Amino acid sequence: MRIALVVPGGVDRSGRERVVPVLLALIERLARRHHVLVIAVEHYRDWVQYALLGATVVNLGRVTGAGRAIQWMFRLRRMIAALRSHGKQFDVLHAFWAGSSATLSIAAGRLLRVPVVVSIGGGELVWLPDIAYGGQGSWPGRVKTSLVLRMADAVSAGSQYALKPLIEKRSDALWLPWGVDxxxxxxxxxxxxxxxxxxxxxxxxxxxxxxxxxxxxxxxxxxxxxxxxxxxxxxxxxxxxxxxxxxxxxxxxxxxxxxxxxxxxxxxxxxxxxxxxxxxxxxxxxxxxxxxxxxxxxxxxxxxxxxxxxxxxxxxxxxxxxxxxxxxxxxxxxxxxxxxxxxxxxxxxxxxxYNADRTAAQFEAVYAQVNGA
The missing domain is CATH 3.40.50.2000 (Glycogen Phosphorylase B;)
Incomplete structure (x- = not known):
């Protein structure tokens, strides 16, 4: 399969600093059997491409001084260009977290007719007012998250605790922990x-x-x-x-x-x-x-x-x-x-x-399902 993983960051080219180890473990295992492109929304400020654990990483970067809407459009354009530059059609886009990585994936998936999987991994579905944390504290945040989860072809959470509020929005949401090595x-x-x-x-x-x-x-x-x-x-x-x-x-x-x-x-x-x-x-x-x-x-x-x-x-x-x-x-x-x-x-x-090998196998099954394989 041709798989594009879309992440906010956590994929530093060093493989040691500013990384999310569970993401690296998944990337490494998927890249052993598939063509994997990792699109980092903003790990680095500028556009950059490099190899990491058998995959290719493309960092979209940003436009200096631009507002949020312009930044988003700029990144979507770069994301689509990156996907097209890596050969034939991708089989799936997998966004991690329901923020900009997910909104970009949903838009690119619609334009390129590629199914999209979204995995929540933060505070997208909570609001902690004492510390002003979470994605449910404002109506734009609530609307954005709801649209992302509704439009994705499949959604998952890494714990039963996180799955509970997700099920309220998507009854077919999956329990799928991100395992470690x-x-x-x-x-x-x-x-x-x-x-x-x-x-x-x-x-x-x-x-x-x-x-x-x-x-x-x-x-x-x-x-x-x-x-x-x-x-x-x-x-x-x-x-x-x-x-x-x-x-x-x-x-x-x-x-x-x-x-x-x-x-x-x-x-x-x-x-x-x-x-x-x-x-x-x-x-x-x-x-x-x-x-x-x-x-x-x-x-x-x-x-x-x-x-x-x-x-x-x-x-x-x-x-x-x-x-x-x-x-x-x-x-x-x-x-x-x-x-x-x-x-x-x-x-x-x-x-x-529930280790990293199982996580990779489970996501492979999800990718095949959304492709109708």
Whole structure:
């Protein structure tokens, strides 16, 4: 098949920085068996083309000083030109997230008579007014998302949690997690006994991830366990606010902020952690939970994204914005090794079952279906 994947970004030519690992895993597997063109809406400011994991990536770039409508038309024109320049007709366009990547795909698909698949992967179907996050906070956002989902030939979500609001708009929506390369992370669920205890959190520092609640939970954990550390890995988008809060809470030596690290540098953290922690207000899926699971690390986290369905057999779920419940869950698993290892094994089994190979095979089946094959 000839497949075009349309993404906002996350496909840096380095393959290490500014990437979305689950997307790279999918690209690599599809490119082994198909002709794959990846269209990045705005990973780079300028138009650029390069090879990545057996696929060709075309970055559309932008027009300096142009408004949104002109930018969109400019990118649509470039997208259609890129599709036409890569030979005969494509069999499917697959847009990730229901933003500009999806609207461009719907338009190009209509003009070129190519079926379109849309996978939601963010806050398209939610609105969190306290932090002004999500695609449902304005009528243009609601209308755009509804039109995209209605006009796509197939739509999918990466968790039952994200599928629930999607089903209300498309009754035929698919549950299809974006799996990780489980072999890359593989490790035994049994860890060296603590203390010292090593906890891990991998995510950009932003208000949706609610790391403030995570730090308040760590203050409570620290009161119950002296020898515990939390490694936080991810780009800081809040200008050092979280680091200052850690100091205010007396966690300056307990919480270690590492900033961004490429995936190969994160893997050793997964393999030595006793627990993975999630504090998000919303997750469409949470790929880092699957990465931790593949390494045999159980998660204590808020009941959003995959955690909502992995719990109670393969994760320990707690309510959002509840540091006390999060701390209680952490302390429970730290002091009950048998339960911690059992959850780690179940999580690992989940990650191995719904891995990147399965994701690629499932999407191939979807592509064939929308083509009437």
């Amino acid at each position: 489980s072999k890359l992370f593989d490790g035994p669920p049994e860890r060296s006994p603590g203390p010292p205890w090593r906890l891990l959190h991998v995510a950009s520092i932003n208000r949706v991830k609610d790391q403030a609640s995570l730090l308040r939970a760590m203050r409570l954990v620290r009161d119950g366990q002296d020898d515990v550390t939390l490694d936080c890995i991810g780009e800081d988008t809040l200008g050092g606010h979280l680091q200052r809060l850690a100091v205010e809470l007396g966690l300056g030596e307990t919480v270690r902020f590492h900033g961004f690290k490429p995936l190969d540098a994160v893997v050793p953290f997964y393999r030595t952690a006793h627990l993975y922690l999630q504090s998000s207000l919303h997750e469409s899926m949470a790929a880092a939970v699957l990465e931790a699971a593949a390494a045999g690390v159980p998660t204590v986290g808020t009941a959003v994204g995959l955690i909502a369905e992995m719990a109670p057999k393969a994760a320990l779920a707690v309510p959002v914005q509840n540091p006390e419940a999060l701390a209680e869950g952490i302390l429970t698993l730290l002091t009950h090794e048998e339960q911690r290892v059992r959850l780690g094994r179940a999580a690992q089994a989940f990650a191995r079952t």
